[in-house]
Structure formats: C-alpha cells, structure tokens
Amino acid sequence: xxxxxxxxxxxxxxxxxxxxxxxxxxxxxxxxxxxxxxxxxxxxxxxxxxxxxxxxxxxxxxxxxxxxxxxxxxxxxxxxxxxxxxxxxxxxxxxxxxxxxxxxxxxx
Amino acid sequence: xxxxxxxxxxxxxxxxxxxxxxxxxxxxxxxxxxxxxxxxxxxxxxxxxxxxxxxxxxxxxxxxxxxxxxxxxxxxxxxxxxxxxxxxxxxxxxxxxxxxxxxxxxxxxxxxxxxxxxxxxxxxxxxxxxxxxxxxxxxxxxxxxxxxxxxxxxxxxxxxxxxxxxxxxxxxxxxxxxxxxxxxxxxxxxxxxxxxxxxxxxxxxxxxxxxxxxxxxxxxxxxxxxxxxxxxxxxxxxxxxxxxxxxxxxxxxxxxxxxxxxxxxxxxxxxxxxxxxxxxxxxxxxxxxxxxxxxxxxxxxxxxxxxxxxxxxxxxxxxxxxxxxxxxxxxxxxxxxxxxxxxxxxxxxxxxxxxxxxxxxxxxxxxxxxxxxxxxxxxxxxxxxxxxxxxxxxxxxxxxxxxxx
Numbered sequence: 001x002x003x004x005x006x007x008x009x010x011x012x013x014x015x016x017x018x019x020x021x022x023x024x025x026x027x028x029x030x031x032x033x034x035x036x037x038x039x040x041x042x043x044x045x046x047x048x049x050x051x052x053x054x055x056x057x058x059x060x061x062x063x064x065x066x067x068x069x070x071x072x073x074x075x076x077x078x079x080x081x082x083x084x085x086x087x088x089x090x091x092x093x094x095x096x097x098x099x100x101x102x103x104x105x106x107x108x
Numbered sequence: 109x110x111x112x113x114x115x116x117x118x119x120x121x122x123x124x125x126x127x128x129x130x131x132x133x134x135x136x137x138x139x140x141x142x143x144x145x146x147x148x149x150x151x152x153x154x155x156x157x158x159x160x161x162x163x164x165x166x167x168x169x170x171x172x173x174x175x176x177x178x179x180x181x182x183x184x185x186x187x188x189x190x191x192x193x194x195x196x197x198x199x200x201x202x203x204x205x206x207x208x209x210x211x212x213x214x215x216x217x218x219x220x221x222x223x224x225x226x227x228x229x230x231x232x233x234x235x236x237x238x239x240x241x242x243x244x245x246x247x248x249x250x251x252x253x254x255x256x257x258x259x260x261x262x263x264x265x266x267x268x269x270x271x272x273x274x275x276x277x278x279x280x281x282x283x284x285x286x287x288x289x290x291x292x293x294x295x296x297x298x299x300x301x302x303x304x305x306x307x308x309x310x311x312x313x314x315x316x317x318x319x320x321x322x323x324x325x326x327x328x329x330x331x332x333x334x335x336x337x338x339x340x341x342x343x344x345x346x347x348x349x350x351x352x353x354x355x356x357x358x359x360x361x362x363x364x365x366x367x368x369x370x371x372x373x374x375x376x377x378x379x380x381x382x383x384x385x386x387x388x389x390x391x392x393x394x395x396x397x398x399x400x401x402x403x404x405x406x407x408x409x410x411x412x413x414x415x416x417x418x419x420x421x422x423x424x425x426x427x428x429x430x431x432x433x434x435x436x437x438x439x440x441x442x443x444x445x446x447x448x449x450x451x452x453x454x455x456x457x458x459x460x461x462x463x464x465x466x467x468x469x470x471x472x473x474x475x476x477x478x479x480x481x482x483x484x485x486x487x488x489x490x491x492x493x494x495x496x497x498x499x500x501x502x503x504x505x506x507x508x509x510x511x512x513x
Contacts, residue, residue: 055201058172
C-alpha cells in the first residue's frame with residue numbers, strides 16, 4: 001500500500017512538473033514570436049538567443065535587466081522605442097510574456 | 109513562414125539548453141565578483157563596442173553599448189576631457205565611414221534664410237573658422253541620483269565633458285545665405301543618422317529646435333579636441349549650441365532651418381521635456397539651457413582613502429549660459445562653506461572651470477560638497493524632481509563621502 005502511495009506521489013509530481021515545463025516552454029515560444037514578429041523588437045535590438053541583430057536600441061545581451069524594468073520600458077517606451085502598453089500595441093499579457101522571455105534569454 | 113518556424117524551433121532548443129545550464133551559471137556568479145562597471149560590456153576589444161574601441165575602457169562606466177559614462181575622476185585633470193574619455197549617448201546608431209563617404213563631400217542644407225543653400229563640408233571650411241571650448245552634457249546627467257524609478261541610463265556625473273570644437277560660426281553661414289527670414293523664432297537642426305535605419309523620421313529623426321538667439325554662439329563643428337570629429341560623436345559635422353544640453357548639439361548634421369515653429373518630431377515634442385513626476389507633454393519646458401552646476405572630481409570614493417593632512421579638493425564648475433563666478437567647498441556636508449580658487453586657464457563662459465580648495469583634514473569620514481554660482485543663480489541644495497530625471501544640479505546629491513586615515 002505504501003509503495004502504491006509512493007508511486008502515485010511520484011507520478012503526480014512528474015505530471016505537474018511536465019505541465020509546468022510545457023506551459024513555460026509555450027510562453028517562451030510566444031515570447032520569441034512577440035519579440036521577433038508581433039512587436040518586432042528584433043529590428044532595433046541585438047539579442048543572440050532570438051537571432052536578433054538590431055542596432056538602434058541597446059544590445060540586450062549587454063545590459064542588466066529585471067522583469068519589472070523590462071515591463072516598464074515596454075509599456076511606456078523611451079525615445080524612439082514605442083510605448084507598447086500605453087499605445088495599446090501589445091496587451092498586458094503579451095508585455096509580461098515578452099518581458100519574461102527577454103529577461104530569461106538576454107545574455108545567453 | 110517556414111523560416112520563422114525554423115527559427116522558433118532553433119530557439120526552442122537554445123532555450124532548453126540554457127535552462128539546463130542555469131545552475132552552473134549561478135554557481136559561477138557566486139564566486140566571481142562582478143562590478144557594475146564591468147558586468148555589462150560587449151565582447152569587443154577592451155570590452156567596448158566596436159564603434160568606440162579606441163576609447164579608454166578604464167575611464168568609462170558601460171551602462172549599455174549605447175550609454176557609456178566617464179568615471180567621476182576621469183573627466184580631465186587638465187580642464188579639457190580627452191576624446192578617449194568622453195561619454196557616449198547616441199539616440200541613433202553611429203554612422204559608419206561607408207555611410208558617410210568622403211567627409212569633405214558631406215552636405216548640409218540651410219533653410220529659413222533669405223537665400224537657402226546647400227553647402228559641402230569643403231565649402232563650409234571656406235566660410236569661416238573658429239575654435240570654442242564648450243561643455244557637452246547629457247540632459248539626464250545626474251539621473252542616477254533620483255529616487256523614483258526613472259527609465260534611461262543612470263548617469264551620475266560622467267555624462268559630461270569639456271571639449272574644444274573647431275568649425276565655422278553659424279553666424280558666418282547665415283551671412284553667406286543673406287540673413288535669417290523675418291518670421292523665424294527657432295533654429296532647428298536635423299541629423300541624418302536615422303536614415304540608414306529606415307525608421308519613420310517623425311519618430312526617429314533627431315531634430316531639435318532651440319530659440320533663434322542661440323545661433324549667435326552656435327557653430328558647425330568638424331573637429332573635436334584637434335582631431336577630425338569622430339563618427340561616434342557626430343562626425344563629420346555636428347551642430348554645437350554652447351550652453352545648451354547635449355541633445356541640441358545635433359550629430360551627423362544634415363539640415364539647419366530657421367523656423368517659425370518648433371520641430372514636430374518625437375525627439376522635440378515628446379522627449380526631453382522637464383515635466384512633474386507622473387505627467388508628460390509638450391507643454392512642459394524642453395531641455396535647452398543648462399543650469400549652473402559643479403561637482404568634485406578628486407578625492408572621491410573612487411580614489412580610495414585619503415591621507416590625513418593637507419588635502420587638495422578639486423572639481424569642475426559651470427555657469428550654464430553665463431560665466432561661472434564663484435565656487436564654495438564644504439567638508440561637513442554643507443554646514444559651513446569655504447571659497448575655492450579657480451585654477452587653470454579661463455576658456456570662456458561655455459567651458460567649465462576647474463577649482464581647488466586646500467583643506468586640512470584629520471582622520472575621520474567627511475562629506476565634501478561644492479556649490480557654484482554664476483552671479484545671478486547658484487546651485488540649489490536639492491534636485492528638482494521631474495519625471496525623466498533631467499537637469500539635476502542640486503549640490504547635495506553630487507557630494508562625496510571620503511575617509512581620511
């Protein structure tokens with residue numbers, strides 16, 4: 001009985017983690033799509049992980065980033081960078097996804 | 109579409125691989141000390157982006173490949189800031205030699221004058237010749253002292269330099285065009301560095317209007333500290349507006365127009381406006397004339413502990429668009445002030461002046477500050493709070509703490 005309970009716990013643990021991994025991976029792929037296509041961040045920024053070689057804004061592989069700072073920058077823009085949130089170019093959810101993607105991918 | 113899918117698949121593998129190595133990276137980071145100044149540089153020579161690999165890495169703090177600050181103690185012990193130490197702040201990518209072509213064939217059009225003309229750089233060199241020392245300072249110099257979360261490079265003191273410019277006075281150019289049209293209120297300068305990017309000029313063109321009166325002191329510069337104006341600093345031709353913040357000194361200059369209205373591009377209408385925190389808009393003042401300001405360059409927390417006894421407290425002071433008149437130094441956090449001496453040559457009201465105050469300090473910790481005056485205005489104690497962290501000249505934030513042993 002104990003063995004069965006143990007195996008059940010192990011099974012649930014792996015199922016839960018696999019779902020999380022799949023969910024994270026899906027969000028990362030969505031983030032990459034927003035970065036390269038929807039918001040076209042790649043046109044202005046370099047980030048090796050996305051294959052981006054833009055040279056208008058800072059090279060994202062060389063700056064210190066936090067999810068909070070990227071969300072702020074993407075939402076409100078700066079200089080030539082559009083205010084993706086304020087101007088409703090991206091949804092709040094898309095901004096969060098692309099920001100997490102950038103922070104997870106920059107410098108790698 | 110197939111190409112996108114390929115890239116997504118490729119990046120998916122890359123993401124999974126990077127996830128697996130996170131633990132390894134964290135372990136490395138915990139044993140390797142990383143300082144702010146060296147943690148975020150490029151892979152290029154000396155850790156500097158390729159377009160400025162000729163600069164002195166040790167003199168610079170790299171915020172990003174587009175925002176590079178001079179260390180407080182490296183802005184120039186001999187008054188002028190050497191090119192290799194001058195900060196970098198570019199809104200558009202620096203133009204390459206290939207994009208610029210033959211420098212003497214570079215063209216600038218002059219409009220809003222009686223006889224509009226286009227001059228090549230070679231033709232400009234025949235119109236007049238002058239050399240002026242001015243302070244080049246980013247509007248956001250001092251942003252790093254603001255406590256609200258301000259977007260942009262967190263400059264402390266090093267987005268500033270004192271530079272010799274050589275070129276033609278704008279007045280000589282205007283005279284060659286028969287004078288300014290009567291209705292002009294602004295001098296509007298436009299760069300062409302946005303053109304290779306293909307971005308919308310309304311959003312990307314650096315076009316700046318300043319009050320027309322600025323043309324009397326302005327010049328079109330092709331040399332910086334005795335060498336051909338580096339591309340990274342706007343070569344081959346740059347507008348220089350003495351006494352005005354850096355953004356108005358337009359790089360890669362393609363047009364100067366005397367206009368009845370301010371430019372309508374984003375960099376004029378929306379950016380560089382000094383607005384209250386939480387507010388924005390073109391109704392707020394633009395970053396034009398620089399205010400009176402000073403700061404200490406030695407000793408600082410960068411220069412280590414100081415030996416007890418006589419200590420030379422050295423710094424730089426600027427009057428903005430007026431001549432600097434006096435500087436006082438405090439060694440007790442502003443409770444008492446002593447007049448400092450100006451040292452070195454006076455290069456005119458648009459250059460900064462070095463100052464020195466000899467203090468006799470025993471062991472202990474000190475907060476040392478400087479307070480400049482141009483006769484009509486002096487530095488405030490506190491910063492002027494504003495949304496984008498512009499025009500900071502408060503003396504308190506610019507003070508330094510030193511330890512004397």
